[in-house]
Amino acid sequence: MNIATIIRATAILLALLFDTAWAQSFQEGMDAYDRGDYETALEVFQSLAEDGDSSAQYNLGVMYYSGQGVADDASEAVSWWRAAAQQGDSSAQYNLGVMYESGDGVPQDYTEAVRWYRTAAEQGLADAQFNLGAMYNIGYGVTQDYSEAVRWWRAAAEQGYADAQYNLGFSYANGEGVIQDNITAHMWFNIASANGASLGKENRELFADRMSREEITEAQKRARKCMDSGYQDCD
Template sequence: MSLAAKSLAVQPLAPVPTLTEGVAAFQARAYDRALAVFQPLAEAGDPEAQAWLGALHAGGTGVPASLTQAFAWYRRAAEQGHGPAATNVGAMLAMGQGVAQDRAEGARWLERAAASGDVMAAYNLATLLAKGDGLPADPARAADLYRSAAEAGHYPSQARLGHLYAHGIGVERDRVEAFAWLSLAAGHGVGTALNALEEVIKEMSADEKREGAARAQARRTAPGRIAPIPA
């Protein structure tokens, strides 16, 4: 008798949890469930799951906090082109968190992430370049990077860019531009921006203030602006 004639029992396969389920579990603070979803996906090579697993280790959510483990998982994701993970790798290298400090190597990772459009990478790299922290100072490049993040709606970058315009660091001194960028940042609670804005206003004419306010409003309502990323 052929096997085809028999009725064979088939073991039903359990559905494989998806990354979306893991994210939903994380957002619901069901961290054990999130870990159970992310871990096998990360070990199988999914860069998004690797980045999420790094975040669990960094925050000690669902697992004991370990910056070393966080860095390892972020790096695995970054090596596959995951922009936010590359930003975290660069920042952790620059600060010596979870890995031996290496600002030059951190800057290289931040360059990669910034080139992919990650605004936090642009902000972090600009900060290193503005200070000359571990690499040659380049205020003009820092200003360009802050501008790219500021135009994407990143409030701290708007504050930093306004500061550069107020003092002529890496850019021509421009009170109107300083007013515009500092106004945007101050409007979202960046305290240093409000203090800097008050100092800039003291030197401005009424016409300059009106122009600065108009520029700030135009940037605030620019079409296609991505959602701001909190610092």
């Protein structure tokens, strides 16, 4: 039986943030952005960003990265995300991690990628927790450590992150970072499948072929309990 590999995510977060501290001016920028008037949105966000507003800095980075109202410029996006990240913006911190991992707008540097993923992950950002787990699983920028991978994937899984739930199933299926456990693997594949991870369904069905009916029933029971508890009672 071949179990599909772990899932990795490196997508940049491009949803704009809203900051109530500068509500009226910021809303003008958001309204302009929503109607496709990127030139006005860029002007508003640029002014607020230069005054130190972290959400405007983040949004300005999004616009430079996407080429909205300005020529796309990954280096400029990094510059503004760095400014927001240094003020504690977790989405900007995560995006810096992605940029360093992929070498987009900066020289590729896995150690820096891990640093920024960790900073965002410790603030509770599920995307960052997921990618940090992947870095530990592969050994990019850190010493390979399956147990640490599982720890961070569990943190993301407990927020309902389907790909992290799938990867936990993979870890239990293969005994990587945890004691190999078919029932727990099936449970996490089941949960991931319910949350839209297609590989979760595929691997759950593969696992059913080597489990007894009683074991499958137990795995399904535990999956329901885990989901009903908001992913807080999954042991």
